[in-house]
Structures are given as C-alpha cells and as structure tokens.
Amino acid sequence: MDKWLSHNNVAKVIALIVSIILWAMVHLDSGTPVAPTPVVNTKVIPNVKIQVVGFDSDNYVLAGLETDKVRLEVRGKRTDITTNFSDYKVKLDLSDVEPGTSSQPLTHELPPGVQLVSMSPSIVKVTIEAKQSKDVTVNIVTKGQPAQGMQLGSPVVSGSGVVRVTLPESELVELGRVQGVVDINGIAEPIKGKSVKLVAYDKQGREMKNARIVPSSVDVDIPITKLYKNVPLEIREVGQLPDGLVVSSVESDVNGVAIYGSKEVIDGISSYSVFVDLSQFKGTNQTRYTVDLTPPEGSEKIEPSSVTITVKVEPPGEKQINNIPITLKQDNQQLTATILEPAENKISLQVLGAQEVLDKLKPEDIKITADLSGLGPGTHMVPVEITLPLHVGLAESDNSRQISVEIVENVEPAQTEPEVQPDSNSANDEDAVVSPSENVEGDNNGETNVGG
Incomplete structure (x- = not known):
C-alpha cells in the first residue's frame, strides 16, 4: 500500500478530492446562494x-x-x-x-x-x-305632434341663433345646414329654454362627424297655444231708428275675433256676426253698446269675450246722384236688347242719408239692374232693381222704377255668292256680276251695339 500511496498521480487525485471537500464546507457554512444563469x-x-x-x-x-x-x-x-x-x-x-x-x-x-x-x-x-370656419344660422325642427287641440308656434333660438362650424377645407364647401331637433310629441304647454344639441349635415343630408360646432348646443323656446282661428267681425243691424234719424256710422273696437276649438270646427267658421238693435237707440247722436260674445257651437272659447259697438246717428240729408248706369241681365244669347227709355241708358236718383256718407257716395256705388229673363222679341216695360250702399235710402216714397227695352232676334249673317270674275272680253259689259258684299252696310265686325 505504501507503494500505491507513493505514486504521483494518486497523490494528485487525493489532493483534488480534499480541495473539493474543503471548498464545499466553506460555502455551505457561509450560506451564500449560487446565482442561477439568467434566461x-x-x-x-x-x-x-x-x-x-x-x-x-x-x-x-x-x-x-x-x-x-x-x-x-x-x-x-x-x-x-x-x-x-x-x-x-x-x-x-x-x-x-x-x-x-x-x-x-x-x-x-x-x-x-x-x-x-x-x-x-x-x-x-x-x-x-x-381647418376653416364658417358662421351658420341654426335650424330648429320639431318631431312629433302636440296634444289634441294645440297649435305649435315657430321655435325661437336664444341669442343670435348663429354658430361657428369648423371643418377641413375640402369638407366645408359641402356644409348644408346646422340643425337641432326638439321632440314636441304630446306636449300641451310651451317649452322654455330647452338645451338642444346641434348636428352639422352636408348638402345630401348626411351627418358631418368631423364638424366642430361652437357652441355645440343652443337654448330653444317652443311656443304652443290652443288651436284658434282669426275671423272678421261682422256687425248686423236689426230694427229701425226713430223717425228723423239715419245712421252715420257703426264701428266696433275690434275688427276680428279669435275662435278656439278643434280643426274641424274652426275650419267651418269664416266670420262672426254680432247684432245691433237700432230700435233700442237711446242717445241723441251717439250710443255705445257692449255686446257679449258667445263661442260658436262646437268651439271652446272666443276672444275677446265682449266687444263695444258705437252707433252714430244724425238727421238725414239729401243728394241727387246722376248718371247711374243700368245693367241688363239676359240669359238668351239669341236675342239682343236695347234700352229705349231712358235714352242715355242712365238713371238719376234722389237719396238720403247721413251727410258724411252722402259726401262719399259715387254713381258706381249704386247698382241698377233690369232682369230680362223669359222675355221674347218686342218692346217691354221692365222694372229695375236698385241696390243701395249701407245706410243710404231713397228719398222717393215709391221705389218702383221701370225702363223701356226693345228685344230683337239676332240676324244671321247673309250668305254671299262667290264673286264671278269677268273675262277680258266682258270687262266693260253692263251685265257684269257685282259682289253682293259691296252693297251691304254694317260695322267692321258685323256686331250690333246695344243701347246706342
């Protein structure tokens, strides 16, 4: 074993193992983590x-x-x-x-x-x-219908009613209108100060969403009233004034009245009449009457509820009106009528009335008509009908007047023969034919003037 331990390579391996063990012990004791490789x-x-x-x-x-x-x-x-x-x-x-x-x-x-x-x-x-800008007048429209019997007025925009619209230059030329819509469906009272949003539309009626409108909304009033109709006031006179007096004028403090009601009712009313009884006249030269007005049948209300009628009277004056033309009323186109008497085809009348009225009276204010309906050819005495203006009467006790009229049948146009042209050899012949038209006398149009 000593021989194995003395070998150089073995010693190196042992030294490496010991180093790794020592390194691991140091790092485990310090508690320092090992940084992972970032991903x-x-x-x-x-x-x-x-x-x-x-x-x-x-x-x-x-x-x-x-x-x-x-x-x-x-x-x-x-x-x-x-x-x-x-x-x-x-x-x-x-x-x-x-x-x-x-x-x-x-x-x-x-x-x-x-x-x-x-x-x-x-x-x-x-x-x-x-961008470019343009000033535009606001247009307000209504949507729906008001309550039954109510009449809608024109919308009123507060202020000037003008707003400024800003758009790209290419779009501004297509601007058609700036409009706001108010819903009035079923309303029975006026609308005051309603804020209405404005929208810009082009000339084809399409919304221009790029438009900037200043101000973007306006306040609008919508007037609404009960449905009514203004009609003239007609004063009708009944009864007679005391003897020795004639009417100079009859005047009312109003010229017309307003009648409220449904459309069907007021559409059938064209005027409103009040009656003044002249037999009740109590003044010496002027009397005022207060007449209460009653709404016509089917209507709801009339305004004003009363009127004041002023009647002025005075002793009558007389005046002769000359050269009053006579009108012939004829229904047969095959007959022609000529007035024989009076020869000038005009009549003079003695009339009476208040001096102020007589001073303004002219011949054309009086109508004299003779009705020839049903009369045939011949000479006739025809009564005339005299129509006088209000507050004017005839001075004569007998109002009957007659005129003399001659009625003849219209003459058929004469039939003429074609003119014969003589030949050159008979131009001076005493038997040459002459056109009958050369011997016929008459006016240029072949018409006969009536009454001279």
Whole structure:
C-alpha cells in the first residue's frame, strides 16, 4: 500500500478530492446562494395603438393615417416582459408637421429591462389638412305632434341663433345646414329654454362627424297655444231708428275675433256676426253698446269675450246722384236688347242719408239692374232693381222704377255668292256680276251695339 500511496498521480487525485471537500464546507457554512444563469425570452406584442402627440387639432385635422396600430417584438427576462399591454407605447409626434402628406417615424416606450427587437411598421404616412370656419344660422325642427287641440308656434333660438362650424377645407364647401331637433310629441304647454344639441349635415343630408360646432348646443323656446282661428267681425243691424234719424256710422273696437276649438270646427267658421238693435237707440247722436260674445257651437272659447259697438246717428240729408248706369241681365244669347227709355241708358236718383256718407257716395256705388229673363222679341216695360250702399235710402216714397227695352232676334249673317270674275272680253259689259258684299252696310265686325 505504501507503494500505491507513493505514486504521483494518486497523490494528485487525493489532493483534488480534499480541495473539493474543503471548498464545499466553506460555502455551505457561509450560506451564500449560487446565482442561477439568467434566461432571456422574446415576445410579440400585436396591435399596439399609435398615440398621436403634439398635434394642433384646433387648426388642423388628421385627414389620413396609413395605420393606427403596429406590431412589436421585444426581448428580456421573463419577469420583465409583462402581459399588461398598456406598458408598451408607440407614439407619433406631429408637433412640427405641416399640412400635406408625409412619412413620419414612430417612437416607442417599453417597460424597464425590456429591449425592442423590431417594430412594424416603424414609419407611417400621414395626411394633414388645414381647418376653416364658417358662421351658420341654426335650424330648429320639431318631431312629433302636440296634444289634441294645440297649435305649435315657430321655435325661437336664444341669442343670435348663429354658430361657428369648423371643418377641413375640402369638407366645408359641402356644409348644408346646422340643425337641432326638439321632440314636441304630446306636449300641451310651451317649452322654455330647452338645451338642444346641434348636428352639422352636408348638402345630401348626411351627418358631418368631423364638424366642430361652437357652441355645440343652443337654448330653444317652443311656443304652443290652443288651436284658434282669426275671423272678421261682422256687425248686423236689426230694427229701425226713430223717425228723423239715419245712421252715420257703426264701428266696433275690434275688427276680428279669435275662435278656439278643434280643426274641424274652426275650419267651418269664416266670420262672426254680432247684432245691433237700432230700435233700442237711446242717445241723441251717439250710443255705445257692449255686446257679449258667445263661442260658436262646437268651439271652446272666443276672444275677446265682449266687444263695444258705437252707433252714430244724425238727421238725414239729401243728394241727387246722376248718371247711374243700368245693367241688363239676359240669359238668351239669341236675342239682343236695347234700352229705349231712358235714352242715355242712365238713371238719376234722389237719396238720403247721413251727410258724411252722402259726401262719399259715387254713381258706381249704386247698382241698377233690369232682369230680362223669359222675355221674347218686342218692346217691354221692365222694372229695375236698385241696390243701395249701407245706410243710404231713397228719398222717393215709391221705389218702383221701370225702363223701356226693345228685344230683337239676332240676324244671321247673309250668305254671299262667290264673286264671278269677268273675262277680258266682258270687262266693260253692263251685265257684269257685282259682289253682293259691296252693297251691304254694317260695322267692321258685323256686331250690333246695344243701347246706342
């Protein structure tokens, strides 16, 4: 054994074993852990949203962006590569980019300890367009129908009703209107100060989502009232004034009234009548009546509820009205009528009434008509119908007037023979034919004037 121990190689092996044992004893006693070898991983982060920074959105619009997402490939320790994708950021800085189309680089931000392997794409094409503004008047429309019996007024926008619309230059020329919608379905009371959101539409009626509207909403009032109709007030006179008085004027403090009710009812009303009984006149020259107004059948209300009628009277005056034309009323087109008496086809009348009324009276204000219906050819005495203006009467006690009228049948046009052209040998012959038209007298049109 001594021989084996004295061998050099054996001694070296023994020395190595002892060294390893001593080393292990030292490190086990110190408690120092042995560092493991680090493990590096790679990971792909897809669809990382590009964040645009430094862009002047007040004056420009990002009209085009080649892509808004990128693909990242990163590497690092397993503990550093997180699964929270919000820690991985890609940014596009447009702070110094002018309007137009250009390619811009992308930058990235990664979690600590993580390195970028690749980014696809790393450059993107962008298009920037300048904005322009335009002042537009707001249009407010209503949706639905108000409650039964209510009438909708026109919407009223507070302030100037004008807003400023900002759009890319290429889109601003297509701007059609700025509109707000108010739902009025079933409402029975006015709407006050309702905030209405505004939307811009192009000329084809499509919403322009890129539009910036300032202000974006407006306050609107929607007036609503009961359904009504304004109709004229008609004053009808009944009864007779005391002898020796005539009406100078009858006036009301209103010209018309408002009648409330359903559409079917008020559509059938064209006027409203009040009656004044002249036999109840009590004043010497003027009397005021207060007349209560009753809503027409089927209606709900009338405004005003009463009116004041003023009647003015005075002793009558007289005036002769000359040259009043006579109108013939005839239904037979085969007959022609001529007035024989009066020869001038006009009548004079002595009328009476208030002096103020007589001073304004003209011949054309009086209508005199003779009805020839049913009368045949011959001479006839025909009574005339006299229609006088309100508050004017005849001074004569006998209102009957007659005129003399001659009625004849219309003459058929004469039948003429064709004119015979003489030959050259008989131009001076005393038997040459003469056209009958050369011996016929009449007016240019073959018409007969009635009544001279």
